[in-house]
Amino acid sequence: MTITASPPLRRRRSPRARRDAWRGWGYAAPTAAFVLFVFILPLLLVLQMSGSDWPLLGGNQGLNLPDNYVDAATHRLFWNSIGFTITYTVITTVLLIGLGLGLALLVQESTRWKSLMRTAFLIPSALGLASASLLFYVIYSPYAGPFADLMKAWGFTFLGSPQGALFSTVFLIVWRYAGFYMLLMLVGLQGIPDDVYEAARIDGASRWQTFRDITVPLLRPTFALTTVMCVTGSLLAFEQFYILTKGGPDNSTMTVVQLIYNVAFQGQNDLGVAAALSVIVLAALIVINIFQLRAFRRPDES
Amino acid sequence: MTRIGRRRRSAIALVAAGALMVGLAACSGGGNSAAPAASIPANGTDDGTNLTLWTRAPLEKQAKLLVAEYNKTHKNQVELTVVPNDDYVAKVGAAAGSGGLPDLFAADIVYVPNWVKQGLFQDISKQIDGLSYKDTINKGHLAAGTYEGKEHVLPFVLDLSMMFWNKELFTEAGLDPDTPPANLAEFAADAKKIQALGKDGVYGTATGLNCGGCLVFTWFPSVWADGKQVMNDDGTKSLMNSDTAKAVYSTWADLWKSGAVLPSSKDESGATWTAGFTEGKVGLMFYPATLLSSTPFDAGVAGIPGPNGGSSTFVGGDGIGISKDSKNAAQAWNFLSWMMSEDAQVGVLAKDHDVVSRSDLAENQYTAKDPRLVTINKVAGEGDTPVALNFQQAFNAPGSPWVTLVRDAVLNDKGTVDADNDAITQILQQ
Numbered sequence: 001m002t003i004t005a006s007p008p009l010r011r012r013r014s015p016r017a018r019r020d021a022w023r024g025w026g027y028a029a030p031t032a033a034f035v036l037f038v039f040i041l042p043l044l045l046v047l048q049m050s051g052s053d054w055p056l057l058g059g060n061q062g063l064n065l066p067d068n069y070v071d072a073a074t075h076r077l078f079w080n081s082i083g084f085t086i087t088y089t090v091i092t093t094v095l096l097i098g099l100g101l102g103l104a105l106l107v108q109e110s111t112r113w114k115s116l117m118r119t120a121f122l123i124p125s126a127l128g129l130a131s132a133s134l135l136f137y138v139i140y141s142p143y144a145g146p147f148a149d150l151m152k153a154w155g156f157t158f159l160g161s162p163q164g165a166l167f168s169t170v171f172l173i174v175w176r177y178a179g180f181y182m183l184l185m186l187v188g189l190q191g192i193p194d195d196v197y198e199a200a201r202i203d204g205a206s207r208w209q210t211f212r213d214i215t216v217p218l219l220r221p222t223f224a225l226t227t228v229m230c231v232t233g234s235l236l237a238f239e240q241f242y243i244l245t246k247g248g249p250d251n252s253t254m255t256v257v258q259l260i261y262n263v264a265f266q267g268q269n270d271l272g273v274a275a276a277l278s279v280i281v282l283a284a285l286i287v288i289n290i291f292q293l294r295a296f297r298r299p300d301e302s
Numbered sequence: 303m304t305r306i307g308r309r310r311r312s313a314i315a316l317v318a319a320g321a322l323m324v325g326l327a328a329c330s331g332g333g334n335s336a337a338p339a340a341s342i343p344a345n346g347t348d349d350g351t352n353l354t355l356w357t358r359a360p361l362e363k364q365a366k367l368l369v370a371e372y373n374k375t376h377k378n379q380v381e382l383t384v385v386p387n388d389d390y391v392a393k394v395g396a397a398a399g400s401g402g403l404p405d406l407f408a409a410d411i412v413y414v415p416n417w418v419k420q421g422l423f424q425d426i427s428k429q430i431d432g433l434s435y436k437d438t439i440n441k442g443h444l445a446a447g448t449y450e451g452k453e454h455v456l457p458f459v460l461d462l463s464m465m466f467w468n469k470e471l472f473t474e475a476g477l478d479p480d481t482p483p484a485n486l487a488e489f490a491a492d493a494k495k496i497q498a499l500g501k502d503g504v505y506g507t508a509t510g511l512n513c514g515g516c517l518v519f520t521w522f523p524s525v526w527a528d529g530k531q532v533m534n535d536d537g538t539k540s541l542m543n544s545d546t547a548k549a550v551y552s553t554w555a556d557l558w559k560s561g562a563v564l565p566s567s568k569d570e571s572g573a574t575w576t577a578g579f580t581e582g583k584v585g586l587m588f589y590p591a592t593l594l595s596s597t598p599f600d601a602g603v604a605g606i607p608g609p610n611g612g613s614s615t616f617v618g619g620d621g622i623g624i625s626k627d628s629k630n631a632a633q634a635w636n637f638l639s640w641m642m643s644e645d646a647q648v649g650v651l652a653k654d655h656d657v658v659s660r661s662d663l664a665e666n667q668y669t670a671k672d673p674r675l676v677t678i679n680k681v682a683g684e685g686d687t688p689v690a691l692n693f694q695q696a697f698n699a700p701g702s703p704w705v706t707l708v709r710d711a712v713l714n715d716k717g718t719v720d721a722d723n724d725a726i727t728q729i730l731q732q
Contacts, residue, residue, distance in 0.1 A: 056391070056392070056399075057398050057399075057416070057417060057420040059399050076703075076725065077701070142566045143577075160569050246571055246700050247700060247701050248512055248571065248700065249568075250701070250705075250706060250714075251706070254701065262699065264392075265392040265395070266388075266700060267694045267702060269391060269695075
């Protein structure tokens, strides 16, 4: 969030101006306190933790730099998890944005039938991600799921191979989020003025030309928003993999956040190294977001 | 507002934040030495104090029975909290950091050495030394809780890995239901015979190929049965690439290829690894003795054989001690000393078909009725409990190098046992 400061004043401030300034601070105080306590302080604590020898059982044992960062970067699953997280992010981002736009174009007009479809596409988004993951855990289950007999007959399991586990999880995410991205795209589409399309029609543009030269360029801000959201969300993927695959089989679906969780709570129990990993991920996310926003900037903004 | 004012203000904010952080950090500093329990009467104190006890879900049944019986017969009242297996370490860690551990808590015996070293348990050497039957208490559990010559932990529930077989399926397959396989090759042959029955949904054997804990619990004994070790004495070097260990892997790889292993074993991460056998769908398997009482059909029980015969068991289960944060050490000791008494060991655990943790009580009125219990108690003496500080990370954790080793050897046929074993050693040495 940004705090816009009042412009510097040349004259000495009247008592009223001073009162107004205090009032302004008063209005901002609750939010400022909130940000301080739930964002800035934890962040500082993580920074401190990432520089300390801090086992889960035993508390802060003092400074441990640069060992934590070295251990984090040389963890046997560090590059694996980064590679997998990027692969997963590319797949989900392409699928969700493509599908979101496709669905939005399908249900753009407000006929009764299409409004119904719109609602249907959106329903999965009402489920929490953890609940949706548990639902799919049962669907994919080789014992209890509806496909159990089929899996037995064909000798495969949804989550049993690295590719299977990846695409089964991607399918869950697409099912859960496609409607939500459709909604964002719809908002973007509705923001495009009708007279632009009118003009294109008069000029005899084909449907494809209209889509390519009008819809896509004018959706740029929407693409920027959805891409940043999707990329950030996917890079931080945790719940779906924690519930469906636990990073398996053979650590093939280990995302970065899961690695952080495992280092902190499952085995290594080293909060210092986990915090160092978190700081590395945070730095990477900031850099990625800066590049993304820059890429989507309108030419006249640069 | 002037610029300078703004800058100063943010400086003040930063200083304030810094001060707060230092304050927070000061609160979270953990002590690393548990105070030895003060002078406590031999049987502790029973004065109507409310005690808290944490345990993990797999031992819920035994914990509930013990606590219920203690509460019925004592003024002190124990309040039991059962935590899901996967969350237990995190919960204990968080509580240890904030000084919020319960009076008593149990821990998977393979984690105990590490937790004792971290100072989570109080030193109860004096009290344990005062027990007249100290020499009969399970050695593996006592050793796991001993750090720098001080004892901190008693056995809460012993869980032993045993070979169980379904007598009905044995008979159907033309095998003798009273003769267990004598070595791993026979084990595999019997599993294939049961597979050959071609019964719908019935498999020769099952295991947890994605569950490090299940695999150490059920495969280490095959190595011990051969007189070999799984690690060096101080738990810093893995020996799971010995010829014996490789023979174990190749037996299982062959079983897997032959299709005699329950297919879901491949991804089994531990939540349902015993379900197939309990439902009568698996011929024979290495299985926890604590489940004897909940196996609803006639099952045979024997020790786990090695490639060349012999038999052994993994003496697992949970140890229990008084936490560093407990203000009621005398009352908590009252629970522990009762737990080790004949009333609890025989009157609660043996009655429930569980293994007693005192060798002098191994033969009791209940074992007389069920000879399988005698077998289990006898094998318990031949078993072992591996001790290593980094055991959890090296073996039990999801995706641990041990899980990788087994999967590479059994499922993927990679021939990378030596390299994978080095990866385990690397973690043990950290």
